[in-house]
Amino acid sequence: MKAIQLTGYGKISENIRLSEIDKPSIKKDEVLVETFAAGVNPLDNKVASGKLKRLTKTPLPITMGHDVSGNVVAVGADVNEFKIGDEVYGYTHMQGAFAEFVAVKANLLSLKPKNTSFEEAASFPLVSLTAAQVLKRGNLKAGDKILIHAGSGGVGSLAIQLAKARGAFVYTTTSTQNVEWVKALGADRVIDYKTENYKTIVKDADMVLDTLGNQYTVDAFDVIKKGGKVISLVGPVDEETAKRMKLNTVANLFLSWKRRKVTAQIKRKSAYYSLLLMRGNKNQLKETAELVEAGSIKPKVDKVFPLQEALQALTYVAKGRTKGKVVIKMK
Ligand SMILES: NC(=O)c1ccc[n+]([C@@H]2O[C@H](COP(=O)([O-])OP(=O)(O)OC[C@H]3O[C@@H](n4cnc5c(N)ncnc54)[C@H](OP(=O)(O)O)[C@@H]3O)[C@@H](O)[C@H]2O)c1
Known part of the structure; x- marks a missing residue:
């Protein structure tokens, strides 16, 4: 599958590449999501800079991206709340969203609000x-x-x-x-x-x-x-x-x-x-999805980039002038 990977810390333009890698396998408590869209956050640039490497402790290369929306294509043995075909959105915690498929812990996901596009849904988990x-x-x-x-x-x-x-x-x-x-x-x-x-x-x-x-x-x-x-x-x-x-x-x-x-x-x-250091929480994602469906919250997408332009998306976010959110569209 295609994935945007970080290969080193420092200047982002020198350290990310579009790679062909294996589809992730899932653990018992995880769901495999076919990614339709992925949100971009200032956090992605902070990870790439190396400022957080003591916290993330993940060996490079890593697949970038924390916010995802897409379809469930496989569920782990201990997962009861999702089935294949569900449209979901969530926060991947240990990254991986800038890829065609991502393994996510079921307790970091919720059903996507019915009245949003996948791009809108990927814009607001984090x-x-x-x-x-x-x-x-x-x-x-x-x-x-x-x-x-x-x-x-x-x-x-x-x-x-x-x-x-x-x-x-x-x-x-x-x-x-x-x-x-x-x-x-x-x-x-x-x-x-x-x-x-x-x-x-x-x-x-x-x-x-x-x-x-x-x-x-x-x-x-x-x-x-x-x-x-x-x-x-x-x-x-x-x-x-x-x-x-x-x-x-x-x-x-x-x-x-x-x-x-x-x-x-x-x-x-x-x-x-x-x-405050935010954390994934399926109940809060579910509550927000309900507020979106009720019309009390409207996700705001500033720009959408294709996967191969992830660097442009990250560079745009790094300028700190976005109006709402930036999203990478996979499908
Ligand atoms: N601790 C955590 O768990 C956590 C979670 C989420 C985010 N964060 C951090 O929180 C920060 C904000 O995140 P974000 O996603 O909201 O960032 P963002 O979307 O990149 O923020 C961009 C916005 O900041 C506005 N802005 C810039 N300077 C401003 C100023 N002096 N006064 C008022 N507005 C100003 C810009 O508006 P104008 O163009 O109008 O200036 C722009 O709309 C980031 O550093 C992020 O890493 C931390």
């Missing part, structure tokens, strides 16, 4: 899981005020819709050209970061979803109420997560130094701070 997990961790309730940074991005565009489905008041940031597009997603106050300063507009928010990092993580505490919450996807590792990582003293001291400004802000605002 970002919808991320957004759902952030809102759950922050216990976002009806009437709460949330600031979602980068509303036109993959995570932001889903998070706005999920937060509105929970009845929250949503502030979001984007650039001038995307303001109307983001308003159409349902955000209550769209802040054009080219002409407005969100810090003078957002006051006493219950929660911030930080998708941008660095100074944005530190400044998020300036716009929350006392006791509010900042949940980051890219900020420094929080104390709880660091404890779970069971690191040595030097690594712990380094992480504590990296989060020193955030620590000062947490104290000043008696705030909750957490770095």
Whole structure:
């Protein structure tokens, strides 16, 4: 089968190739999916850069891609919830989606929403899981005020819709050209970061979803109420997560130094701070599929590329200007 493989870490254009490899075999708890479409995420570029190689620990070459939609063509002996022919979508966890077939753990898949194309379905597993997990961790309730940074991005565009489905008041940031597009997603106050300063507009928010990092993580505490919450996807590792990582003293001291400004802000605002690392979850995928079928969430696809143009798709995503999601179409 055809697959986009990563052969080395560093500059992506020098390290990916379209290969002919064997179809994957499946374990007892897995399903073989014939891939119709695969979503592209900033994570794919981070994997290719080598920044995450300590976490992924997979020997190269690896088949890239985390988001998939397609048809079930084989099921493992322990899998009861899917049968051959089911149309599914999901998050592959250990990559493999940029290929004609991918083996996925059944507990990382759900039936595809009936009212979406395969390209639309492949566009949102990772970002919808991320957004759902952030809102759950922050216990976002009806009437709460949330600031979602980068509303036109993959995570932001889903998070706005999920937060509105929970009845929250949503502030979001984007650039001038995307303001109307983001308003159409349902955000209550769209802040054009080219002409407005969100810090003078957002006051006493219950929660911030930080998708941008660095100074944005530190400044998020300036716009929350006392006791509010900042949940980051890219900020420094929080104390709880660091404890779970069971690191040595030097690594712990380094992480504590990296989060020193955030620590000062947490104290000043008696705030909750957490770095969220998303995980696959079939129940959340099923819930999101139901919201899509009910019309409460609309997946947003920016561009679609054929498999042989995976490098162009990844390069486009790396520029950080996508409006919604980028998808690779297999069929
Ligand atoms: N920890 C986790 O588990 C996890 C999960 C998912 C994602 N992430 C990370 O979260 C980040 C966001 O992911 P994503 O998929 O949403 O990225 P993305 O789709 O590539 O985001 C692109 C969007 O960011 C907007 N943007 C860029 N700079 C901005 C600024 N200063 N203010 C407001 N908007 C800005 C752009 O809008 P304009 O063109 O209008 O500027 C564009 O629409 C990435 O670093 C990703 O790796 C982490």
